[in-house]
Amino acid sequence: MEGGQLQTIETSQSLAERLYVTLRGEIVEGQIGAGTKISEPELARRFNASRGSLREALMRLESLGLLERRVNVGARVVDLTERGLLDLYEVREALEGMACRLAAQHRSDEDLAELRQMLAHHEQQEELQAGQAYFQPEGDFDFHFRIVQASKNDLLIDTLCNRLYFRVRMYRYQLGMASPRAKRAFREHNHIIEAIEAGDGELAELLMRRHIRASRNNIEKKLTKET
Amino acid sequence: MEGGQLQTIETSQSLAERLYVTLRGEIVEGQIGAGTKISEPELARRFNASRGSLREALMRLESLGLLERRVNVGARVVDLTERGLLDLYEVREALEGMACRLAAQHRSDEDLAELRQMLAHHEQQEELQAGQAYFQPEGDFDFHFRIVQASKNDLLIDTLCNRLYFRVRMYRYQLGMASPRAKRAFREHNHIIEAIEAGDGELAELLMRRHIRASRNNIEKKLTKET
DNA sequence: TTTCCTCAGATTGTCAACACTTTGGCTGTG
């Protein structure tokens, strides 16, 4: 439902880690805008922390791909480019496709129950707000998130959930790519889960790839129209 | 041919970065064995560096997935598990398959020329050492490396070349997974490049995925035999 | 003997000060 779900924030593990989580949120949601130059002393003052702890947080953000650092020059928030967004979708297509295939292979009753329950919840929401899709993005996110978890491949889970999805959310927040395909996306989600339930990994992968590629094409169209 | 190619070591950018590169090499090649506990003061003394700089290097290694750190406890080198190796191949299958598809779509004359030249070089090497395949792993590495470069997807390139491939090399060095399929692998490489040359992304992807899955199956068989 | 507690040693997290590099404006010259 919410960001904290992605990486449990156990109350105050270490200062650097809390700074990392906080800054990550502000960058993703755009409070620190894309392209912004980061000043270590300034941020350190703001959080009443030392530069050392702050630097640790910055470095994690760098390896998350949210920051770019150049030696002796400093850090700046990455730019959001069309190319970057489209690239992201291509990688997601590959990885989440594989996640579906694996989820279908290892399908466990618990995972299936959870997925079904989630879909029911989404359906209910959608009926309430017939067509207005701006609640769907988080729901859509949930969907993809849980499918990946069901793949049981730790490397895949880490790559997507602890890495790429932050970039996804950053683009969503700041370029506002709320898909206007709510109803259709919901149907697609259903078909994917059915394939997983049937243990048909090949089909599940194909459907997920098509699902993501449809979003990508949608965005590509919107972008070429604007420019 | 060699590690330095993966990330250009411009002479002394920053101490922390040099420490990072050095340690990364030692972990990948097993001089610092898998599972080893890292002592910050000890390593700092060894390199005549301060703990701060060393910690920066350690954190990068953590986000590379070569180290695991727990707050107030310390860092240790990751364990190499069968599950981890198999997971890695599944992710590679997905990503490198996509890389092939993209390489076929954007196929440029330069990339193709380079790929062809590289294959010719490999063939020559292989004839010299007919069958003995322990030079092939690096060649195989080169092959996959360059295919990914040709995809032109920066996120994909970064994920594979600056992240996953270090893990691949770590497994290769320490579990010695030199494929005994040298000749066959070479033929498969050839077919993949032909598909890319023909602009047939779908086929290129399929061939690459099959190629990687064959390696994975090979390893899986070897592992179940040993245990 | 086993279990729990205590405490010293070692290790990690955090900080403030120092050294070096970059940046942007200023001066002086062509």
Added chain:
DNA sequence: CACAGCCAAAGTGTTGACAATCTGAGGAAA
């Protein structure tokens, strides 16, 4: 006016010291 070179201010990289935390050995009690 344009341009190269210099200078000060700000920023980053690096260091050593201090504070908080964990680990493990040793001893006391059940």
